[in-house]
Amino acid sequence: MNIDPKVVEMLLEGIRDTLFMVLVSTAAGYALGLPLGVLLAVSGKDGIHPRPVLYRVFDIITNILRSVPFLILLILIIPLTRFIVGKSYGPEATIVPLTLAAAPFIGRMVESSLKEVDPGVIEAAQSMGATDGQIIVKVLLGEARISLLVGVTISMGTVLGYSAMAGVIGGGGLGDIAIRYGYYRYDTQIMIITVVILVALVQVLQFIGMRLAAHLDKRKK
């Protein structure tokens, strides 16, 4: 098995583009999804500030966004992507649909992490005269941090999977390479190599995330 140095270069670029997309999209996804998740957790029925109507509105929006298959979303928002980035292909452009797909997913993850926080601890903070904002920052986010970090790891894995799908419309990165060579040119070898690299990337992200979570968790030591 001899591999052309040009192919190696291409694969390295693919890894770089994929990581770029995943990191930026996950970060942007959290910029939208973290406030969304906090809002859902706080305004929900058992939240610290129940607001049934508000909750319902964001609950429905989140569900709608989450139920659009990523491949459809990718195509559906091409005009928006063009408007924001100026083109509809390549890694920079793919960040737009990735972020939009990740945000509601992340919102739900954050909501469920915050809901796991012991109600007794929240009550204790309320008994100290904490404001809702203080409870969110000092109690909810602080106590849920391990669960939130696990959420980040899962989100990155999901975004990585989505990013590969964007290869179909020339989204750049490893998925793009796999589809171009494996599907259009019947070059199975390169396709398999890219898949192996994708699997390895997920494993590495997962491993780092879990080790970090275990290291930071103060509950059992």
Place this chain on the structure above:
Amino acid sequence: MAFLRAEHLCKEFVSDDGKISALSDISFEVEKGEIFGIIGLSGAGKSTLVRCINRLEEPTSGCVYIKDRNINELSDKQLRTERRRIGMIFQHFNLLMQRSVLDNVALPLEIAGVRKKEAREKARGYLDAVGIPDKASAFPSQLSGGQKQRVAIARVLASDPELLLCDEATSALDPQTTRQILSLLRDINKKYGITIIIITHAMTVVQEICDRVAVLEGGRLMEMNTVKELFAHPQTKAAKRLLLIQDNNEEEAVL
């Protein structure tokens, strides 16, 4: 004038089966510096009652006065300020598991707007006061139940309260640790002049520490007296029942 007055407190919960009355027409007074017990079996409404005092639970009707200030008329902002002077400790301690012991004690200070460094310095002093200065950098999961409740008490002291509410604060502890925690509560009552209201289902707790006690059953206040009188001459069936349960428990303990 009494330090704390509860007047005609009523609390109803609305459920699918209709209204459930958790508290009916509860009135009592607590004097400054007193240790006042509220005893009853589970479901008697004790926890609801104690939560009506700092409005973690809003009474359906009636009100609570602390130093002649009607708690139920306070705005949200005023209530938060008032709550800083009303400490509360819990059966399951309710410490922040991801914060060190020192940072747990510093939390009420941070909430009150004290800067983190200064809050930590002050917190150290309160850990001394509850007898665990060596645990400052430990995390709650590394502590025993008794130590956790000491941290919770230090956390309460940090906000310099006038009133301390104890919600089954010793129910998760063994008898020996219970005695130690009760004696710590008595110390802070004397040393800082903090008025204490203790919710419990255990007569031993009342006997050990309280000046006066109110007996709660089915959301009603059945009897209220000094501890001595109540033990010597219980007037109601509810009080007699609670005393009887205690005797049985002691017999079992001996056996």
